[in-house]
Amino acid sequence: MISISPLLKKIIARSPIEEPELTTARESLPNDSVDLQPRHCLLIGLLKAHGYSLNASESRMLDDMLDDEEQVASDGMPAVSIASLLKLLIHKGRVLPDSIAVAVAFIFDNKLSTSQCALLLGLLAYTGYDKDPQVLAKTGRTMRAAADQIDRQELRTAVGKASHAFGRYEGGLCDIVGTGGDGHSTFNVSTTASIVASSILLLSKHGNRASSSTSGSADLLQAIQPKAPIIEAVTAQTLPKLYGKSSYAFLFAPIFHPGMGFVGKIRKDLGIRTIFNVLGPLANPAEGQIEARIVGIAEQRMGPIFAEALSLTGAEKVMVVCGAENLDEISCAGKTNCWNVVDGKASPKIETFELEPADFGLCTHPISDVAGGKSPSENAKILVDLLENKLNANHPILDFVLLNTAALLAVSGACEDPMEVPQDGYSDVVIKERGPGGQRWKEGVRLARKAVESGKALDSLSKYIEATHSLQMR
Known part of the structure; x- marks a missing residue:
């Protein structure tokens, strides 16, 4: 089978196309819709x-795809036609x-035909x-509306009971x-950072x-040993109950x-990146209760776009980040x-600035040093070793996790204590220094490091794992 995905990517990117490549792809088309x-x-x-000029066969097949009367969904039921929208997109209207x-x-309702869905994406x-x-912003809202719905009042009540607010x-x-x-296929830093942060935040x-990664x-999470969480146990119905037992939830x-x-x-057959590759951060089902977030993007040009999209959803306390090497984390x-x-x-309004490890009081490490393992099980072992405080104090992956955890803590307001009173279990040396963006990034690292060294981050993971098993037993 001839792969035409590379050609699709070139056309979408407006890249130069060699005539033989185009000819080969067109010759691979079937003769019947x-x-x-x-x-x-x-x-x-x-x-x-x-x-490009379409030949008779291609024109006929395009007409069939845009025929309002001929659309059938994957379940064999009549499909809704979006031909008028597709024609506008084709003709750049x-x-x-x-x-x-x-x-x-x-x-999301399986009401589009395969052909019209492929064309749309x-x-x-x-x-x-x-x-x-x-x-x-609008498609993210649509995706959330199509999700299994969480009882908002139940969730609000559960979050209120579980919260341990401090600072801002x-x-x-x-x-x-x-x-x-x-x-870049780096170690699972955002997931690990989320676990470390959950010893302080919800x-x-x-x-x-x-x-696209391994x-x-x-x-x-499913590769954690000796006991992994049952991630499927956390549903729209059980999420509020989970927060009665755990400060961490994986949706x-x-x-x-x-x-x-x-x-x-x-999507798999197309082999191209579509809007669904970037909608995930805008589609958290718990959106109404999200107070703060860090969103990593893999293209610099998407930074202001994503920030504006998030602002249009009414999001507060949000920072979009992109490493200089187009890394979707803080580098x-x-x-x-x-x-x-x-x-x-x-x-x-959107403020822009740059961060680097020195702003967090940390050393730089090449991306190659934070590649992690080649499999989920290898990365899960690194995760557990990190939480058990077995990594050296300046281990590249530990620093990578501390960077990103600290950013979330700072953006959430957890690094801001108006009374300057340290939290229980943490050092009494509060770091008041502010860096780019006016945040206490070094204080975030202090809190994150203490969460690991004190065992609180490991305890947070353990409670989450046990909570998912108790939900499964209901």
Whole structure:
């Protein structure tokens, strides 16, 4: 089978295309619409959008894809047609973000045909609408609305009972998450940082299995030995109960977003990055209770876009980060660009600044030193060793985790104690120094390091694991 995904990526990126490559791809197209795979559908649509002349067979198949009467969903039921929207995208007409959000909503209900779903995802990438702040904000809201719904009052009550607010941290839920796709395959730093931070904050970590790396957040957690959490036990119904026993929760995306199952095979067949590769950080099912978050992105140009999208959702206490090497974390190797949403719901504005390890009082380490293991089990062992305080004080992975944990603690307000009274179990030397963005990054490292050294971070993981097993037994 000829792979046409590289060609699809080139067309979307407006990269030069060699004629033989194009000819080979077109010759691989079937002659009948019923034999079209998602990648074939998108190739025909992109050829038309990019200004290529379609031959008779390609024109006929495109007409079939855009025929309002011929659309059938994957379950064999009649599908909703979004032909008018697709035609606007093909011909570069103006499309409203609300129209895109409505079309994406049909995906979660399995109401689109395979061909129209493939065209929608690819054309959003080709036209750049998948990088529009309003589109991201509205489709993120659509994705949350399609998720299994958490009882908001129950969750609010549970969070209120479990919270341990101090400083300027008000006791709400926090998240640290990356879009993935940076190509660096580093250790699972955001997941580990979320566990360390949960000894101080309430965490609602939204994540999934690996997409482009070898070890995603879910893979890591399920590989923990000797006893792994039952991540599937945390559902919309059980989440409020979990916070009665644990300050940490992992919201496994397939459990909370079952509608994503309808598009999985299409995305795999297309072999390109789509809007769904960046929607995860905007689709935390516990959104209404999220007080603070760090969002890592894998492209510098997406920084201000993501920050604006988050501000449009009303998010407060949020910082978007991208390492200088296009790392979707705060980099341990050098500079990290930051976009901080200020004033949240009132009159949001975005401040930009740079961070580097020295701002946290830490040394730099090459990215190659934080690659972690080659499998989830290897990374899980590193995670447990770190939490058991077995890593050297200046171990590259420990520093990498401390950097990112400290950032979440600082953004949450946990590093700000107006009385300057240290929390129980921590050093009495509060670090008042402020760095870029006006935050106490070094104080964040102090708190994070003490969480590891005191065993509180390990205890937080243990309580989460036991809580998931107790939920499973109900």
